[in-house]
Amino acid sequence: MKSNPQNHSNKFIERLNDVLSPIAVKLGNQRHLKSISSGMFFALPFMVIGAFFLILANPPINIEQFNPNTANFFMRFLAMWKEWSVVNYEAITVPYDLTFGIIGVLTAFGIAYSLANEYKLNASTNGLIAMVTFLLVCAPVEDGQISLEYLGANGLFVAIILGLLVVEVYKLFETKGIKLKLPDSVPPMVATFINSLLPLLANILIFYGINLIFVSAFSSNFPAVVMQVLTPGINIAGSLGGLILIVTIGQILWFFGINGSSIIFPIVFTLGVAQTGLNADQFSQGEAMTHAMNLQMFRISLLGGAGNTLGLVLLMMRSKLPQLKTIGRLSLIPGICSINEPVIFGLPIVFNPILGIPFVITPIVSLSLTYLAQRMSIITMGYIVDPSFTPFFAQAYLSSMDWRNVAFTFFLVAVSVVIYYPFFKVYEKSQQKIEKAKA
Template identity: 30%
Template sequence: MSSGAFDKVVNVLNKVAEKVNSLKYIIAIKNTFATLLPVIITGAFATLFSSVVFDAENGLAQISALSFLENLKPISSTISYFTLNFLTIYVVFLLGIEVANLNNIKGVFPGIVAVMSYLTVNPTFFELFQEDGTSIVVSNVLARQYTDPKGLFLGMIVAVLAIELYHWLSKRKKLQIKLPDSVPPKVANSFTSLIPTIFTVAIVATIGFSVKALTGLYAFDIIYSVVQKPLEGLIQGLPGILILMLIAQVFWVIGIHGMQMVKPIREPLLLSAIAVNTAAFEAGEAVPNIINMPFWDIYMTFGGSGATLGLLIAIFLVGKRQDYRQIAKLSFIPGIFNINEPLIYGLPIMLNPILAIPFILTPLVTGTIGYIATLIGFAGKAVVMVPWPVPAILNSFIATAGSIGAVITQIICIVVSVLIYIPFVKIADRSYRAQNQTEAA
């Protein structure tokens, strides 16, 4: 590809990136999941404590002197349940606030409107099947699938639609209740929001009722079956996660923050996948998902995007260029904590035809290794959401609740990443020397 053609491709991708990142709902979703991360991590660590500390069979509580710890297990179990199994409710609330903020509506009340709207489209009964085949209908309850990650996509759709409707109705002067200036502002604002709130919730509830009447299915069943489940299936397959990573890496290479580009797709799917794993692990059930957010961090982004911990080690081992070695020294400590912007923009990697190749290739290879190792049972599945800055080795051990196979697999991935980067570091050295000799001549 000629230089002019390459520049045109870069310009097109830049325009696409700018367009995507400027979309209101993309911004709102990214902000929502960034805010929600502490909730998921809290639930994950509560589950870890349940199994590692308070469990009488596998944890510290199996030691007779520490058997009293088993009595504390309900504390961690309660925290785990009300964080991970209410994930959709928290997302709906926060997303409602974010969309409202982008519409210049301040305060947390839109979050309540979003939650009310979401709840109205779901049934308020649960059919409980007994061992003898009979069933009991329990009324005035909300089944767990409507609050846990299974309801995530419907929740996001309803939150966006409800707040956009609420915003539109709030602008209609005929629907505004005017009170005298002597009325306190908070009271006046409450009455101003009254009619838009009533209409918003009523309209959303009517839509939910109509969907059930026309199709015989609740909106949850349709969205989960048609949208969320296929996307989860795609991202749980190796090709799906590799394509997502490939897109992120290509954007990084042209100077655009790749993780920000894939975040609106990655966060809902991978965070919900680890939440499901954590809940299953807490309940003593089979852990279902190989691919989740910790998988991405452990096997595909150690050292940062592009698995650049391998690049740092490769430069220290074989790199001769003093500028590379100096930048690597400055980038090493941040790199341990998976922060590699100094490396990406310092070497640079972006728009660098030599280093761009291993930068794109390495996480695809290491991700494949991690997937196969987990699939065959050598590495344990991740069950704990670990903050992304946690260093390699430690993050694989914690995320998998102590799987030595996962730690070994991550070490293998790091070694492989070094081997992939080494030839390209040498090529960069030779290219630099040849350029200097040409200039000197």
């Protein structure tokens, strides 16, 4: 009796799922990774508003190519805007400097707050201790002035490290019962204040002390040394190959019904925000932007949702099968906003070896094309942190203020249609045979 290849395939998938699923679920629920993800969102509103002022200070016009004799009303308006922004540039960019420019401070607070919540500790107190510790380590006072070098994107990884470790120190005091014994008559707010003194002092002594040791031994402060140590790893993860590898792992996890995007999010989003911040700094100083692995690349990896499935949705909408057409129509609006669970679980793509292939391949192609387009100056590198879950074309414009980026995302949707087409047709025919057999 011949063995059925389909049965062997199903058994292999089941075994692989049994191995990968517990690991992926454990990673997704790991409190430190969850806290990094949640903590980054604390800073997100400030980054979006800060980016607005950066846009206000840099209207999309090349004044050297402006000719007042032939310009229309809109170009004249942009020229007037440019003249006004040049005169008032420093005043306009102050909100940017104190929002986007201090995302390290905001992230340190957010991560410590989130991790403290995971441990059922006092979240606000831990957030404030992390923020103060971060400022002590990353904002040295020189000649009566605070250095801003590591308060923004340059200090983001230090903010993550301190945000996590500060809470662990605080937790140690709680678990060991190292606190002052106070009578029950003491109000809770006063007790919280008193019992936060020792963890605050301990964190300052530990991390500010480590910083002083680094300054003495290496003539560089703690964040500078950390960035030097992390640079090789950042270069790998922040390269095209590294990003493709991380995104591909996320796609494979989705294939087994596991939310791969949430698992890879802390890594990809953190790198994307950091490099977007560095591009923003270069842009604000009139320099050429050089950081290709910016947040725009992360958005491209999720164009239409995980697997870049917007092209698949468009094919489904023209399907001959009513159920596929219905799912496609219902998935269009969410897909435009990069939400595609209806396709992943409704079609489904989960445990679907036919559609699983383009699901993995399409983001790789899209990321490669976007990287080349950025390097060849066909599109503008992302330098603005745009809001999540907004239409993909709006994100493309808001990340770069360049209409070429919008046109390019529509081109990528067309590419996804081409990649998905042969696999979708195979799947559609297989479903038609099933329907005929049922009839």
